[in-house]
Amino acid sequence: MRYISTRGNAAVLDFEGATLAGLAGDGGLYVPEAWPSFTRDAIAELAGLSYVETAVRVMAPFVAGSLSEDELRDLCSAAYGRFAHDAVTPLVQIDQRHWLLELFHGPTLAFKDVALQLLGQLFERFLSGTDRHLTIIGATSGDTGSAAIDAVAGRKGIDIFMLHPAGRVSDVQRRQMTTVLAPNVHNIAIDGDFDTAQALVKAMFNDRDFAGRFTLSAVNSINWARLMAQVVYYFYAAARLGAPERTVAFSVPTGNFGDVFAGHVAARMGLPIARLLVATNVNDILHRALSSGDYSSASVTPTATPSMDIQVSSNFERLLFDVGGRDGAALAGQMAGFEASKAMRLTNAQTQGAAGLFASASVDGEAMAQAMRWASERAGQVIDPHTAIALSAARELELDPTIPVVTLATAHPAKFPDAVERATGVRPALPARIGDLFEREERFDSVAATFEAVSGYVAERAVAP
Ligand SMILES: Cc1ncc(COP(=O)(O)O)c(C=O)c1O
């Protein structure tokens, strides 16, 4: 499989190259040159397979040329062996129509573990036998950070620098990052929001002088391997609900557009998906873009769903590329305009190309709390606020009522105990394996949210290749 940049002007790479590079050299994002295609028979065969076998079938075409199926199976077994549920991502029924796909049984209690546990294995595999040293730089609104840190802490040949917005992640989220004291882990609190952190990370990748001094890599969903691993659970869930004979809809709590883009990839590969519902909180740039073509960024409003407090969604670029005619040069111009003005209009091709599959909704705090109460009263399910945003949107989705709607449950409720308690009266406890989180020592540095300060901090500590 070959990977090309959404902006059409970067080296074409194989899977290993795209995984290690993270961001493309022209500022774009890597995508497969063509989508692999699954027949109906191949989808039907997935119904009885374990998560690991499903993962091997779904991901094998994407890693072809870089990993054999047996190598991929070994990496998946190691990655998913650390999950606390045998099904890895179990489905839970709430009522006749609604299901939850629980994606939070990994080590750090959010869906990010599904991809990042594998990415940690991939980094180790691609670095083994070389003397390369990776400098990973990432930005987090709370969940990517801990999942990435857990995946690479203590690994040889890797340093990770993780930027989080000070005061804008939950205490559990922050401690899950800052209590990891491995010497290759560097937590940086910046005075700003997630968009600022993400822009600083991209600026470091795009600064030739800085990037030329280190072997930079990414753990955010700008890294194609992240999304590839997330495609798997769409197949896994749909196969269990009767695909390909039965179509399924998915409601996805959305911020950086990675998780829902993975659903788009599954649909491109032939999975019969009736609808992908993009559910945002009041930071609704994606809802505005999909419903009216207006992709203009406003300032971020802090909410009870901090992981989705995002107004510039990295992976939306991948969708615009894919549904807009795959014209890298045109998209490079469009993105340059957006980067300058923080506003753009989608082209007709982009709007219409997205409309066939995507629907969207913006959900406020009250509707989120109601969804939490409904899940608790209807099915005894205590859900996290991000999941509740998507469940609330799912309940309003206009669709043939016989089509099952799967809401992606992206985080364990114990990551956001205050919001859950406010809505339901129940204070979810941390699982025993991290029960002592609040007694652990924390370590992080506060750094000014400027390119000079953050790149200087990284440069002082990073290892040249
Ligand atoms: C718990 C949770 N739900 C939903 C999202 C949004 O996912 P995405 O950024 O892939 O759209 C995030 C952050 O990424 C998250 O941490």
Ligand SMILES: N[C@@H](CCOP(=O)(O)O)C(=O)O
């Ligand atoms: N919600 C995310 C934001 C970063 O998203 P990513 O999927 O691009 O890593 C987080 O928890 O950090």
